[in-house]
Amino acid sequence: MIDNHSLPEEEPVSLAWQRFVEFLLGLLLLAGSLFMVHHYLPQPANNLNDQVHQLSQQLDQLRQEQSMPVTVLNRYRDSICFVFGVYQVGFPNQRPSLRARISGTGFVVTEGLLATNRHVAEPWYGDTEAEGLIRQGAKPELQRLVAFFPGFSTPVVVTPAALSVQGDLAILKVHDSQAVNRLRPLPLAEQPSDPGELVAVVGYPMGVLGMVAKSPAPVYERLAYRRDDIGAANELAALSLIRPSATCGHLGDVVGDKLIYDATTAHGASGGPVFNSRGQVIGVNAAYIDGFSGGTLGVSVSALRPLILAAQRKSMIKNASSKD
Template identity: 40%
Template sequence: MMDISAEPSSAFALEHMTGLRRGTVAWLESATLDVLMETDRTIRISVAEPEQRAGLVARLHRSGDSYEIEAKGGPTVWVNGTAITAQKLRHGDTVEFGETGPLCRLRVYKGDFRRNTVVDILSDVATYMRVSRQRPLRRALRAAGALTARLSRETSVLFRVSVLLVLVGFAVLAWQQYRLNQLLQQQLSEASAQLDAVGRSLAEAQQEALRPGDLDALRESLESQLSANITRLDVLEQRSTATARAIAAAEPQVVFLQGMYGFRERDGGRMLRQAVTPSGVPLMSGRGRPLLTFDGEGPVVELQFTGTGFFAGPPGVLLTNRHVAQPWENEAAGIAAETVEPVMLRFVAYLAGRAEPIPVTLLAASESADLAVLAIERPGGAMPGLMLAEQPPASGEEVIVIGFPTGLRAMLAQSGTAFLEELRSSGEIDFWEVAERLAAAGLIRPLASRGIVGRVTSSVIVYDADTTHGGSGGPVLDLRGRVVAVNSAILPDYSGSNLGVPVEEVRKLMVAAGL
């Protein structure tokens, strides 16, 4: 039932701009409404109830000639790109419900006329182009399709006829311009032939009207034009090869990290082992998991991991993620910390152009961000380090992510059939042996991918470059090769949301570590 306190001639609607319900409208007709997040990441609007309901993300309250939105402790609510707790909405405001929720726009219609204007349609398309996390080409195609469909469906017949007439007029003008260009080209060709004939006549007559000073001026003019053309070509070449140059410069400074850790008894110093029978057969629990113990002679529990690091700061210093340098924090949360302590059994880095691994040690790990600083034990000949950007990137800018996604598997996939056959014949498929063979063959090289920045905050940068596990700790670069973030995490269930730690957090850790 419509609230009698509001203007009877006003109507309110929440239009879905993204998500599964994109293009649909939810009319707001009650004084207080609940906004609920469904399991498929769509929102449902219903009359508010006194008790707290599952999935409640926001509440709408009628306030004069509009609505006030109130966040209800679930996912963050953004209005026009700014996180809010409560705010009165105006016509055209955009509302985003959580990192994975849809983007909506409030519409306030006066009177009984509930058709969007052309300005509203163009504003919707512009907002989608600005906030969408899709790749630029896909974003542009979807925006063009939505603009065409809405202009043909939601505008008046008079407007559509007017647009058609304008297009016909443009077509006629374009045809006339084409014919004029052809005529002009023909006239220029004839004039050029006449000028050539006059020039030959002047040369044959050896007229003295052409002075040395005129030749110098002409030469300077030609040199100036040539210099301007070369400059323009250089600019075009720089733009087209900026990504390739940034990747080529950064690849030698990105290292492959390989490690193994176990767990040790705090008091007795015994290593955690897998329980075995007297004949050496591993014992399993009722749920099919290995039984672990500090007693017996079973194999020591050894957990292997890979990651990415890169040189930054003083020589011999590497940056990576905290969860790479201390992988047990996520992998072994169920082991009692008061009785067991993690032990790094082996931690090495493979540098570009070196066949042998180099041991690395942890210097410092951030308490507030997913960052860690490592040191290689033999820093001689280490890379000077990638340059850190002074400012964070802006939404919509292009970035480059470099790393070793999927670890050894990606490098094996690129090694070629001959190498794989040789590896299969030798039977050397051990975690460490495979890395050593790849390094000896010069096949440890990082992968690079490009993406677009979707959101920038003080604590995280979101981008859609392709990456996965193993790429953690790699640098996120701008097109000038400067580090703008450290690749940290992915959200596989939400397209285009890879997360990086901003470079400002890197500087804080460097200062705290005395680097």
């Protein structure tokens, strides 16, 4: 009788090998589990808090940018004025060779002083026809320059206080103590803006025509075809319809003291403030390029500050001399 005596001897070897393999697989499984835990375990609470804080800041910034045009209009509308003027250029003892009207925008930068463009404060500046006559000996004369502020039923007289010799900037002096006390200066940005930043331009595009166009129907029907701009402006002021408009865009480039942005505008908005996303004035709207939607030009406030100081010094000297 033959018994398989070798089996009992082989069983312990097979069982040991099986257990070794199971141990090895278990070890590999444990290592894989530790690897997965290390890479996919939720991050520490402080990292999550940092991410939440960062996202909250980005959302707050987005909300601020989206509400910025409404904010600046509500906060600073009353300090942004419509400027209207009449000027002539002529030779002595002759009828004027040129007589024209000018409209633009201005805004309060400090007590009693407005910022605008030089071609608004001195309308023959940059006017090819007027400058040609002046070179021939003609004399320019600013016959009238007034500012219509929202909330005021009548215009206030303004006069040039300082003119830039290098760029299209000017400072106007307000000759109305009551108006000076009521007007709130706009905040000027301390830091330059970067291309890509959201901007808003506030002003009076198309001048009187633009304000009449957005007036109530009865007012529009009465004023739409009136050729007397100053008369229409006076009536709009009496009806509390001197209201600036805002357009938005992005800053495309900054070259020296020149700002280039795509916020659309038109004549009449020259001299208006250009706001950054924080509601600070970064420039003065100056011109636009026909046929190019991204070609609106402004002058940086860095060029405006020296002009404000010059106007303030001039006013102090004049006040001191008048007391002597």
